[in-house]
Amino acid sequence: MSRRVALFSILTAVVLVGAFFYLLRLKRLTFAPQSPKAEATARTKLREAALEPASGPTQLVTLYFPSYAEGLLRPETRPLALAANDTDRIKQIVLALIEGSQQGLGSVLPPTATLRAVFLTADGTAFLDFSQDALTNFPPGIESESLAVYSIVDSLAVNVPDVKRVQFLIQGQQAHTLAGHISLSGYFVPDSSLIAPSQ
Amino acid sequence: MGGLHAKRKAITIWFGNTRIVLRENNRIVRMDNAKLRLAHPVRVVKGDWMVPTEFLTSVLPTLLNQPVRYRVADRQVLIGNVHPNTFSVAASAVPHGTELTFRFTQPIQLQTAARNGKWVIFLGSHPVESTQSAFRFANSYVPEARFDDQDGIPKLILTPSSVGLDFFPSLTGGGRVLVALVKQPPPSPASRPQPTGNVARPLAATGQSAATLPQAATAVPPIIASPTLPVVVLDAGHGGTDDGARGENGLLEKNLTAELVARVRVALLASGKYKVVLTRVGDVNLSSNQRDVIANLAHPLAFISFHAGNMGLAIPRINVYSYAPSSPPDPNLMGAESPLFVPWNQVQLAYAAESQQLALDLQQQLEATTHEAGSKPWQVPVRVLRSVAAPAVAIEVGSLAPDTNPTPLTNPTFQNQIAIGVVMALAAFQAGAS
Structure with missing residues (x-):
């Protein structure tokens, strides 16, 4: 017992x-919290993808991120081993932007956004073809969409001199708007008026 | 809400001192020590806890210490001792037409307009409750009448079966009986009957969209207060299946913009200086092109589009935008061969300077009335402004984003300050233009 x-x-x-x-x-x-983990995984993938084609020497690149407190874009510099050809450079810059700011500035596109393809034509037009994910989790707004679009356009213009204008595509198609406000039907030329003056 | 504690199968919520416990797939709701049995169980869908609608009327009254009613017809919740106006509908045949009689429990104020080939009867500012959102009639003149108050303005929307019908709305019975007489007009315009007394003039369904413009629209002008007043077109962004941005508490951009437009409309009409045309009436889908067509047909003094979106963590914020193309227009496509025609996507370019001035006036006046320092107006390719043939701006309030509490944006004081700011800015804009 x-x-x-x-x-x-x-x-x-x-x-x-x-x-x-x-x-x-x-x-x-x-x-x-589940989402940061998922976001972190997505970011890691992006970081790897952004650094993968690096073949050239490491150099400081300037990336423009939204500063919502000011309603402007703020520059952030970081070392990046840029690829030799323009198309890969464009990919690297865009992916670095999607990866996000390292100084606490706002995000450009959701970390899950995928850049499906990049084309650069002889006249300097960069065609960026994003996946639908770029829109799914994007918080819409006139200001947020403007800052997102011009952060990409201005960052490309300053780091890839051959890029004169940018045409955004979603799933290979021309989209009416990014997320309901800013028209994506035309080309975008760089606009420095949205960049915060240096302090 | 005081706090929230989520477990795998249960969630505990504190409202003040009251503790509510919900369990997944369980009908029992615990409120402190009391148990309440719901008709349907609590569900968890994709991480969101869903309660049956009866939760609103069984649990909320205790929490809020106020009566709560849920309107099944239009899924609205009435909190407090609100006694909405209700009505019954009857249709009867008259020679060459039909007569719809709406009997209300309380007097209404009648105001009518014609939009997109439909007649809109505004019922005043008191809440109106309808047992159903659509009424169908077996006649060949008005097969359907819809009730809508999604934008806070109760209204009936009558859909005529064909173009060219005459519409005679009138109010009797001390303002409680609305009679809508719809008749086929006589063959000859010369012999058309002229209504007298308290019977309204015929209101043709002057559609704002070319596709739905009835043939008689040009023959009979719509009833509008005065033909000499300038028109202001107010555009409530998004609508229908397009919710726009979403706030932390589930507030949708389409509903917030409708609220703002309703307040600005009242302020503009109260000034007695403007006629107002709304692009969106009710919770309906409307493309940017449709909005621009409505604006252009009204030949307005100004077009103002309202939006709410992600603007960071600061709240409230207000920005004003005018249109600028994303790239300089190609001079070869500027209509050189046919200077009488302007490409649809370049219509707004001719009004760029006026739009920028209007944006500046708005930014200054909104800053003065709301005391929120906004940034200087932006010129960006806002899609809805692109094809407006008038001074056109967009006002964005924020931040409306999933990580921001948007309560300050729904504050009536803040919304009224915006409305007053718009009236003052239009006055300044007119003064500058003259």
Whole structure:
């Protein structure tokens, strides 16, 4: 009888300890925010993709990110080993923009946005073909869409001199607007009026 | 809401001192020590906790300490001792037409307009409750009447079956009985009957869209206060299946812009200086081109499009925009061969300077009335302004984004300040132009 009691006690203790650790893990899983993890994975992929074609020497590139507090674009410099050809450079710059600011500035496009293809024509028009994901999680607004578009256009113009204008495509098609406000039907030429004056 | 604690299968919410516990796939709601049984279980869909609509009327009254009613017909929640006007509808045949009689429980104020080939009957500012959103009639003149108050303005929208019908709305019974007489006009315009007394003049369904413009629209002008007043076109951004931006509490851009337009409309009409044309009446889909067509047919003094969007964490903020193309227009495509015609996507370019001035006036006046320092007006390719043949601007309030509490944007004081700012800016714009 006493042996049975001892066995039962041991089993109960094992179950209780197991349940405690299970609940602890469950709590962590339940309350841990899921989206940052997914975003981090997406960002890592982008970072790898952005650095993959690097063949040239590392140089400082200037990327423009939205500063919503000012309603303007703020420059951020970072070292990047830029590829030799323009098309790969454009990809690197755009992916670095999607990867996000390292100084706490606003995001340009959602981390899940995919750049499907890039074409650069002889007259300096860069065609950027984004996936539909670029729009799915994009917080719409006239200001946010303007800043997103010009952060890409101005960043490309300053880092890839051959880019004179940019045409945005979504899933290979010309889109009416980015997310309901800013027209994407025409080419975009760089506009420095949205860049914050240097302090 | 005081707090929220989510577990795998249950969620605990604190409203003040009241604790509510919901469990997935369970009909029991615990409120402190009390148990409440719902007709349908609580569900979790893609991480969102969904309660049946009866939750609104069974749990909310206790939490808010106010009566709560849920209008099934239009999915609206009435909180407090609100006693909306209600009405019944009857249709009867008359020679060469039909007569629709709407009997209200409280007096209404009648105002009518013709939009997109439909007749719109505005019912005043008091809430109106309708048992259904659409009424169908078996006649060959007006097969359908719809009730709509999505933008805060209760109204009936009558759809005539064909173009060229005459519409005689009138109010009797101390303002409680609305009679809408729809008749086929006599063959000869000379013998057309002229309504007298308290019977309104015929209002033709002067559609704003060329596709729905009834043939008689040019023969009978719509009832508008005075033909000499300048028109202001107000455009509530988005609508229908296009929700626009969404705030932390689920506030949708399409609803916020409709609210803002309703307030600005009232302020403009109250000034007695303007006629107002709305592009969007109710929660309907409207493309940018349709909005621009409506504006251009009205030959307005100004076109103002209202938006709300992601503008960072600061709230409230207001920005004003005028149109600038994303790249300089190709001079070869500027209509050189046919100077009488302007490409549709370049219509606004001729009004760029006036639009920039209007944007500046608006930015200054909105800053003065709301005390929110906005940035200087932007010139960006806002799609809805592109083809407006008039001074055109967009006003964006923010921030309306999933990570921002948009409550300050729904504050009536803030919205009224915007409305007053718009009236003052238009006065300044007119003064400058003259």
